[in-house]
Amino acid sequence: MADFAPxxxxxxxxxxxxxxxxxxxxxxxxVGEVERVLGPFPNPEQLAYRRKGDPLDLYRVxxxxxxxxxxxxxxxxxxxxxxxWLEPA
Amino acid sequence: MPHDHHDHLSPSGHPYRPxxxxxxxxxxxxxxxxxxxxxxxxxxxxxxxxxxxxxxDARSPAxxxxxxxRFWTDPAFRDLALRDGSNACAEMGFEVGPMRxxxxxxxxxxxxxxxxTLCSCYPRNLLGLPPDWYKSRAYxxxxxxxxxxxxxxxxxILPEGVELRxxxxxxxxxxxxxxRRPDGTDGWQPDRLAKLxxxxxxxxVAEALPATEAPA
Amino acid sequence: MTDxxxxxxxxxxxxxxxxxxxxxxxxxxxxVDALVILATTTGKMNVDGLRRVLEDMGExxxxxxxxxxxxxASLNQNLLEAGVYTPSELGERIAAVQARGETYGxxxxx
Numbered sequence: 001m002a003d004f005a006p007x008x009x010x011x012x013x014x015x016x017x018x019x020x021x022x023x024x025x026x027x028x029x030x031v032g033e034v035e036r037v038l039g040p041f042p043n044p045e046q047l048a049y050r051r052k053g054d055p056l057d058l059y060r061v062x063x064x065x066x067x068x069x070x071x072x073x074x075x076x077x078x079x080x081x082x083x084x085w086l087e088p089a
Numbered sequence: 090m091p092h093d094h095h096d097h098l099s100p101s102g103h104p105y106r107p108x109x110x111x112x113x114x115x116x117x118x119x120x121x122x123x124x125x126x127x128x129x130x131x132x133x134x135x136x137x138x139x140x141x142x143x144x145x146d147a148r149s150p151a152x153x154x155x156x157x158x159r160f161w162t163d164p165a166f167r168d169l170a171l172r173d174g175s176n177a178c179a180e181m182g183f184e185v186g187p188m189r190x191x192x193x194x195x196x197x198x199x200x201x202x203x204x205x206t207l208c209s210c211y212p213r214n215l216l217g218l219p220p221d222w223y224k225s226r227a228y229x230x231x232x233x234x235x236x237x238x239x240x241x242x243x244x245x246i247l248p249e250g251v252e253l254r255x256x257x258x259x260x261x262x263x264x265x266x267x268x269r270r271p272d273g274t275d276g277w278q279p280d281r282l283a284k285l286x287x288x289x290x291x292x293x294v295a296e297a298l299p300a301t302e303a304p305a
Numbered sequence: 306m307t308d309x310x311x312x313x314x315x316x317x318x319x320x321x322x323x324x325x326x327x328x329x330x331x332x333x334x335x336x337v338d339a340l341v342i343l344a345t346t347t348g349k350m351n352v353d354g355l356r357r358v359l360e361d362m363g364e365x366x367x368x369x370x371x372x373x374x375x376x377x378a379s380l381n382q383n384l385l386e387a388g389v390y391t392p393s394e395l396g397e398r399i400a401a402v403q404a405r406g407e408t409y410g411x412x413x414x415x
Binding site: 022023024026038041044058060065068069074075076077078079080081082 | 189206207233234236237252253254255256257258259260261262
């Protein structure tokens with residue numbers, strides 16, 4: 001699993017599996033920049049199914065809003081994404 | 090606890106609604122049944138349920154407003170709030186809650202707004218329970234795609250030169266927006282300033298009230 | 306939905322105007338909220354389990370049930386999974402509650 005520092009460019013994995021995940025569909029496959037590292041939190045994909053959650057780094061990732069909706073737009077969006085949903089971009 | 094206060098807000102800042110007098114619904118019967126079973130099985134006590142509701146009723150946007158007013162007037166508190174919002178809550182004597190708080194400061198060039206597209210995450214420890222519209226399909230769907238239009242529907246028109254930043258509350262953080270301090274409030278004490286800080290301004294769909302609209 | 310995206314994942318979808326409506330919470334709704342918190346602090350469930358069941362209930366539930374109706378249904382499912390009680394224990398208790406009276410107030414005073 002990759003570690004990312006603030007400023008790193010990351011891509012949200014484009015997969016769309018069924019089940020409980022906390023990665024919004026509209027961000028999958030999109031590229032953003034790590035705004036800050038929030039430290040480890042238990043994996044919600046395990047907690048949801050009554051398992052112990054393995055610790056995972058959580059990142060706040062900033063995206064240009066225009067990139068998300070394929071338009072010119074200077075506004076931005078941030079979301080929290082767990083490490084296992086990110087890959088280097 | 091029947092209410093008849095249609096034009097008033099409850100202490101929690103929500104309008105009153107009729108309560109126990111309507112016909113019993115299936116889901117209400119299920120709530121009673123589950124509560125009784127949980128008590129009988131020794132998981133909770135009736136007193137704990139009452140205490141939890143009392144704590145819920147004690148949480149309201151007034152706490153968030155006090156947080157914002159102190160942020161505006163106390164530079165050391167502002168630094169703490171930006172570095173560690175949860176610690177800042179503790180410093181105010183508010184419960185910290187299970188989630189970590191991040192304070193988002195609006196400036197002349199940046200305006201923040203908060204949404205939860207996947208469910209309805211909300212900074213309950215500072216603002217109480219969320220308003221219905223925050224949980225609505227319209228708000229959850231559109232705020233990440235056309236946030237300026239959504240703000241306009243709340244009467245908030247952002248100038249072109251101001252960056253709008255949308256925060257999708259997807260995981261373990263909770264967010265409170267610190268609106269810009271209104272002009273003409275120099276020298277105001279925090280208690281007076283707090284009256285200008287509305288719930289909607291701390292979600293980011295509105296600005297704080299102007300000084301001229303301070304409630305008595 | 307051919308792309309696998311699920312109904313609750315609403316970000317970016319088409320939707321109408323935001324209607325700034327709100328209501329105060331009824332006592333039974335506050336009790337549901339309190340029970341979910343207490344079931345969480347006592348380790349019988351967690352917030353991700355709450356969400357998982359809400360999501361699996363589907364879009365029809367979102368459209369036809371109120372917020373706390375969905376929450377009490379999810380609370381129940383989580384408590385069943387945790388073995389707090391069985392479906393028939395719940396069923397018998399619901400019948401007993403319904404036999405107590407016509408209103409929530411009357412049925413609460415068992």
